[in-house]
Amino acid sequence: MLLDYDRMGWLKIALLGFTALVAGFLLLPVVFIVLLSFGSSHWLAFPPPGWTLKWYQELFADPAWLDAALTSARIATMTAILSVVIGLLASFALVRGRFAGREILRGVLLTPMVLPVVVFAIAIYAFFLRLGLGGTTIGFVIAHTVLALPFAIIPIATALEGFDKSIEDAAIVCGASPLEARLRITLPSIRIGIFSAAIFSFLASWDEVVVAIFMASPSLQTLPVKIWGSLRSDLSPVIAAASSLLVGLTLALMVVTALLQRKVRT
């Protein structure tokens, strides 16, 4: 009866209470940071003595923050596009292909996800120093694409596995060319997977700290590097303002994802 929600009595109350506590724990930093960003205390007193927008004004007044945000957005967008395209091609091969060592190759492509980022960060840092790619946009995009690729392949391959190939074959029998059948039938059918891949690989780059810390140069800083640098000097409420905007972005992405999924279901 331990899996009968309606028959668990006091145990259910206790477990639900615990779940609520954990949900509160998960929500606490996110909510806290947003409240703090509107607080007037420079020393982050909570509850704040008053409410203000001055941290946001300070944030927008400092071109370094905007610069870092734009750099991050540019790199993350390029990473997402590259990861989705490469991931799409790879997923078709991994799901549909019938060649020896397919499972091993899948494992190899997913390895960057499990390898500690620090190891990859110093490896690629050293490598790019030699190639002269350190501190360049292209260097960032390449390194982030390596890290983001698993997050693109997993949702696309999963969607593709759930897609009945005979539908694509039917389109071909109807006279579509194989490429046309893929573009017009298969891709639209797995669009949720592709969309998830885009979001995940965008976030993988946008949030990436470790490689960025090693690769960044004074002239090319991503947002996480900028936050990292500020964090190490002081805990200024400007970081809270920047962080709140990031939370806003996350919420927006979640809402878009939820709406898209609902649209697909109905």
Added chain:
Amino acid sequence: MTQPFLSIRNLRKAFGSITAVHDVTLEIPKGEFLTFLGPSGSGKSTTLYAIAGFQDPSSGDVELEGKSLLAVPSHQRNIGMVFQRYTLFPHLTVAENVAFPLRVRRRPEAEVKKKVADMLALVRLESFAARLPGALSGGQQQRVALARALAYDPPILLMDEPLSALDKKLREEIQGEIRRIHRETGVTILYVTHDQEEALHLSDRIALFRDGRVEQTGSGEDLYLRPATDFVAGFIGNSNFLAAEHLDTKDGTATIRLADGSVVSGVRANGTFGKGQKAKLMIRPEAFGMERSPASAELNVEIVDVAFYGERRRIVARTSGGEGVDIRPTSAAMQSQDLAPCSRQVFFDPTAAFLFPA
């Protein structure tokens, strides 16, 4: 009837606005094999779950030897149960599964060993003791489930459609096992099924459920030969229903007029009918014969099709009013050439025909 062992009193169970069980009252003597038979959604499983303690009834009571079970949590009810799906513990071996109820009762290890051996012998799976459930066939898994449910000598064994996931041959084989085990152990069994053949084959008594109520309780023969309602007649065995008009009733036997105008006397009336009241006449397919006998009534039909079923033939026929009639005389009773599509008379014993309200 012996002193009631298990009683179900005015049991009612509502889920929100839907009432699954309206009002069920049953008395079950010790050692009986009682089957809850009925279509899905008739409340038979809900009643069983209330006995098991998986659901609290909205009102009513379940008593074992005069004591209410309702306040007793499932794990203290000491009831055995075999489920529709295989609910063996997948991480335990067959022997450990059977030992489980004994181990949680902290019985001494020597007793557990002996009991497990006895139980596996009872279901004839001694050589499978060390296997995991996943390595067993469906039928074997249900036999292990039976051994597990009986290992702690529960006074009552509940079985919730235990054979529905098995194929026909296996089902018949395990039905035999269940009958044997009931005989050997004397355990009181409450058995839920929607399969009337299974119910007739296994049970001492059948409670026929319909829409959350017990429509009729009795032996298989009672239900088959003396159905209380047209629903019982329709659910147990095969039956033909012909539209009829009631003319007169005397001493429980009625005279009626069928749609084609023919008048039949001596059919059994279930309930009271007014003169001219619309009714329906139920006749079992095997109650029909092709030869006239002194007491028989006749029916004009057109024969549409004939099929050979081994010991019986099945004749698909139609009355002049267009009502389908299913006729199953024994094969020996006629030659097949007699049955070429044609119009002819068939005969039935009016005392084997029942009149129900329309």
Added chain:
Amino acid sequence: MSVETRQSLPTFRMPAGFNGLLPALVLIVLFFVVPVMALLLRSVTEPEPGLQNYAALLGDGTYARVFFNTFLVASVVTIVTILVAFPVAWMLAIMPSALASIVFGVIILSMWTNLLTRTYAWMVLLQRTGVINRTLMAAGISDQPLPLINNLTGITIGMVYIMLPFMILPLVGTLRAIDPMTLRAAALCGASPFQAFRRILLPLSLPGIAAGGLMVFVMSLGYFVTPALLGGTSNMMLAEMIAQMIQSLLNWGLGSAAAFILLVVTMALYALQLRLVGARRMSGGA
């Protein structure tokens, strides 16, 4: 479908099943495998050829402390994460879907929020003058600020926070795959709720706990950002040490050797995890 169409289908396939993998493989080999191998090479060639870097790392008490710390933190984080995640996953597996989707929403929000943002929030929350210490003192639970940051407590809170979603989400899947009827059967067999939990529910969720726990452990071993910001100097973990060796000390030989040790341990545990998940898949099919 007729035999004829079935035979003609292979010609409809993309030119070759393998070609699509080429861009991904080129990327991974050129910018992942080669750099990592070059790093390995550096660990045995700098400052001079030989294994002296590994000897130094494994023979020195200071480094041994870092290794010990890394395993300690990863173990504590894993155990706490499992203990916190299990009840939540249990409820999520059986609660009404409207309620569950709210909890899932909270989990996703926390998971998708920028890592530095979350860590920053904990830095502010846990500091000496932070909300948590003030609340504890106001409530009279303690009369002076507790050291919650720059120590094991700080790392554990911050890391458990980050790892919880990775434990909860797969565990919900494991628990949902268990037939509730099995637990009903256990109850009717006479098992008290505690016995049913210990003998049935827990063993049946063990594969999920083991797989998820191993994943959390592996991820914690190599974590850099959160320990660096919430931990103290006495709790330095391997990833931070590697970063320091390269960035501040410019000791590439030692740093690469330490990185390679981290890589080998991680990959070995990852292989173990794959075997566990594979085994679960097989038993789940029955």
